[in-house]
Amino acid sequence: MKKNDLYNQQVEKQSQLAKCSLCSAKRFSICGKMDETQVKKVDSFKRTKNYKDKQPIFFQGDPVKSYFNVRSGNVKIYRLLDDGRMHIMGFLYPGDFMGLSSDQDTYLNSAEAIGNAEICSFAISEFDDLNKNSPEITKELLKRNFQEIEFMQKQSIIIGKLHAKDRLMEFFKNISAQRKKIGLPDNPISLPMNRQDIADYLALTIETVSRGITELKNDQKIKMIDKNKLYIN
Amino acid sequence: MKKNDLYNQQVEKQSQLAKCSLCSAKRFSICGKMDETQVKKVDSFKRTKNYKDKQPIFFQGDPVKSYFNVRSGNVKIYRLLDDGRMHIMGFLYPGDFMGLSSDQDTYLNSAEAIGNAEICSFAISEFDDLNKNSPEITKELLKRNFQEIEFMQKQSIIIGKLHAKDRLMEFFKNISAQRKKIGLPDNPISLPMNRQDIADYLALTIETVSRGITELKNDQKIKMIDKNKLYIN
DNA sequence: CGCCATTTTGAAGGTTTTCAATGTCAGTGG
DNA sequence: CCACTGACATTGAAAACCTTCAAAATGGCG
Numbered sequence: 001m002k003k004n005d006l007y008n009q010q011v012e013k014q015s016q017l018a019k020c021s022l023c024s025a026k027r028f029s030i031c032g033k034m035d036e037t038q039v040k041k042v043d044s045f046k047r048t049k050n051y052k053d054k055q056p057i058f059f060q061g062d063p064v065k066s067y068f069n070v071r072s073g074n075v076k077i078y079r080l081l082d083d084g085r086m087h088i089m090g091f092l093y094p095g096d097f098m099g100l101s102s103d104q105d106t107y108l109n110s111a112e113a114i115g116n117a118e119i120c121s122f123a124i125s126e127f128d129d130l131n132k133n134s135p136e137i138t139k140e141l142l143k144r145n146f147q148e149i150e151f152m153q154k155q156s157i158i159i160g161k162l163h164a165k166d167r168l169m170e171f172f173k174n175i176s177a178q179r180k181k182i183g184l185p186d187n188p189i190s191l192p193m194n195r196q197d198i199a200d201y202l203a204l205t206i207e208t209v210s211r212g213i214t215e216l217k218n219d220q221k222i223k224m225i226d227k228n229k230l231y232i233n
Numbered sequence: 234m235k236k237n238d239l240y241n242q243q244v245e246k247q248s249q250l251a252k253c254s255l256c257s258a259k260r261f262s263i264c265g266k267m268d269e270t271q272v273k274k275v276d277s278f279k280r281t282k283n284y285k286d287k288q289p290i291f292f293q294g295d296p297v298k299s300y301f302n303v304r305s306g307n308v309k310i311y312r313l314l315d316d317g318r319m320h321i322m323g324f325l326y327p328g329d330f331m332g333l334s335s336d337q338d339t340y341l342n343s344a345e346a347i348g349n350a351e352i353c354s355f356a357i358s359e360f361d362d363l364n365k366n367s368p369e370i371t372k373e374l375l376k377r378n379f380q381e382i383e384f385m386q387k388q389s390i391i392i393g394k395l396h397a398k399d400r401l402m403e404f405f406k407n408i409s410a411q412r413k414k415i416g417l418p419d420n421p422i423s424l425p426m427n428r429q430d431i432a433d434y435l436a437l438t439i440e441t442v443s444r445g446i447t448e449l450k451n452d453q454k455i456k457m458i459d460k461n462k463l464y465i466n
Numbered sequence: 467c468g469c470c471a472t473t474t475t476g477a478a479g480g481t482t483t484t485c486a487a488t489g490t491c492a493g494t495g496g
Numbered sequence: 497c498c499a500c501t502g503a504c505a506t507t508g509a510a511a512a513c514c515t516t517c518a519a520a521a522t523g524g525c526g
Contacts, residue, residue: 079390087390108383145378150341152385157312157320160392160436164514195473203393205515210474227473227523397482428505438483443506460491460505 018048018118025071028095028182033140038130045126051113058099060110066121067099073117074192077109078200088201090151091193093178097144114192159203164212167202169221172232188231251281251351258304261328261415266373271363278359284346291332293343299354300332306350307425310342311433321434323384324426326411330377347425392436397445400435402454405465424461 016022020043026032031039048071051057057068060079075092089109092098098111113119131137158170172189180186191198199206216222223231249255253276259265264272281304284290290301293312308325322342325331331344346352364370391403405422413419424431432439449455456464 079386081390081394085394087394089386089389104383108386142375142378145375145382149378149381149385150337152382152389153312153322153341156322156385156389156392156436157314159389161314161318161320203389206473207475207516208514211514214474427503439505440484440507441482444482447506 018046018120019043020046023071025069025094025182029069029071030097030137030140030144031069032095033136034130034134038134038137041130042122046120046122048118048120051117051119053113053115055113057111057113057119058107060107062107064099064105064107064124066123067097067127068111069120069122070094070096070098071118071120073119074114075111075117075119076114076193076197076201077111079109086200087203088197090155091197091201094182097141100141100145114197164202164204164208165215165219165221167204168198168209168212168216171198171202172222172230176232188225188229191228191230251353252276253279256304258302258327258415262302262304263330263370263373263377264302265328266369267363267367271367271370274363275355279353279355281351281353284350284352286346286348288346290344290346290352291340293340295340297332297338297340297357299356300330300360301344302353302355303327303329303331304351304353306352307347308344308350308352309347309426309430310344312342319433320436321430323388324430324434327415330374333374333378347430397435397437397441398448398452398454400437401431401442401445401449404431404435405455405463409465421458421462421464424463 020026020031020039023029023031026039031042034042046069051073057075058066070092072094075096075098076088077090077092077098078086078088080086091114092111099107131141158167162170175189175191176186179189193201195206195209198204199209202209204212213222213224217224220233222233225231253259253264253272256262256264264275267275279302284306290308291299303325305327308329308331309321310323310325310331311319311321313319324347325344332340364374391400395403408422408424409419412422426434428439428442431437432442435442437445446455446457450457453466455466458464
């Protein structure tokens with residue numbers, strides 16, 4: 001067997017595995033609102049890629065060419081400030097859709113994988129065609145927009161009005177709720193992101209996050225199983 | 234002339250003044266995207282009401298029955314927290330649309346007038362009919378949704394990452410930009426809201442707001458004309 | 467096992483909040 | 497006209513919380 005054949009065989013295998021019919025995130029994603037014909041169409045023009053930890057998906061300032069769907073793994077959406085600091089807007093989970101949240105022609109935020117992640121991408125034009133002819137998809141996207149506004153409003157309250165420990169508890173509870181939504185046990189929870197990411201998300205320093213977690217342990221509010229896994233009491 | 238005639242005459246006068254053709258906020262509002270037929274329709278089913286300072290427009294938890302459009306004056310959108318504190322999500326200016334930002338059937342935030350304000354309200358069903366048959370309106374509403382997401386993202390960075398003085402400067406600059414957008418001079422600016430509102434918006438206390446303004450004056454970053462009017466240098 | 471990245475802990479310093487008092491200003495009544 | 501009132505804003509001092517800088521501990525991986 002020639003080297004090329006082996007490569008083609010692997011690509012073929014990869015493409016088989018990437019099929020929408022085998023997608024475990026389908027139920028929670030925008031694709032779950034599509035009929036069979038539409039899914040077939042998506043299957044034909046989508047591109048599925050495996051990302052490794054910290055691998056960029058898009059950068060703020062890049063021209064918007066694609067929408068993305070998280071198939072597995074996690075993603076962080078963040079913005080780099082002029083002084084080099086990072087603010088993390090949110091963490092994405094399987095089924096989450098990204099790239100739509102702008103009326104600009106460039107991305108306002110950057111996105112990168114946390115751990116291994118499978119991400120589907122859709123060329124804007126092709127996805128928009130699909131959207132244009134499907135009230136179900138349009139409705140779902142609009143709903144997700146509203147949810148994002150609501151989410152950002154809650155987040156600004158958490159950041160603006162809560163102390164470090166309370167921000168952490170809200171964060172853990174949100175992860176718990178998110179897990180429930182995608183069919184995972186809501187307790188214990190795992191933290192795919194590191195402490196620095198939690199800090200950049202909750203507008204704290206890594207030290208304050210660490211101390212907060214230690215105190216929540218002492219207060220019996222949580223119980224750490226390991227560094228990235230915990231029970232919420 | 235009977236008392237009733239006088240009343241009817243006043244109502245008639247009021248209704249004449251409220252006509253969309255005389256609306257100074259039309260250019261900046263969703264109505265600016267409508268054709269003549271659509272505006273005529275809106276004119277027929279809209280209701281225009283004058284609100285006084287601190288008068289509520291809707292409460293969080295109320296069933297969503299109407300959308301609103303700010304015709305003149307200002308509005309604050311806020312949420313009361315369990316412990317009684319207030320977080321102000323944003324201030325609205327003439328041309329701003331409200332009520333759409335939820336996939337819930339109840340309002341998530343409350344709204345009340347700051348000073349005198351004229352607000353148009355539209356019954357959901359009637360406005361949705363209009364929206365359904367107009368891609369222009371749908372597109373504009375979607376655009377405003379994206380802008381709201383972008384706005385909330387910026388706001389969470391301001392609250393999370395900036396010191397009191399910088400939050401205040403960003404706040405003043407935003408007001409300046411908003412004024413420019415609706416055709417008012419962008420410098421000096423006026424502050425329709427009081428210090429407590431600024432504090433509840435920027436996630437500070439009233440004392441910190443006051444001290445911050447005093448320091449910005451000393452730093453020559455701003456120049457106060459009076460308590461609610463200032464130059465940005 | 468040892469290395470390096472990540473996390474935790476410690477101590478000092480900085481910013482904002484809290485509590486308290488004073489100042490300002492517009493409206494009201496003597 | 498001026499003192500009084502009440503709402504709003506400013507200032508002061510102490511305390512709380514978080515950050516910063518520094519060091520130690522942990523943990524994954526070659």
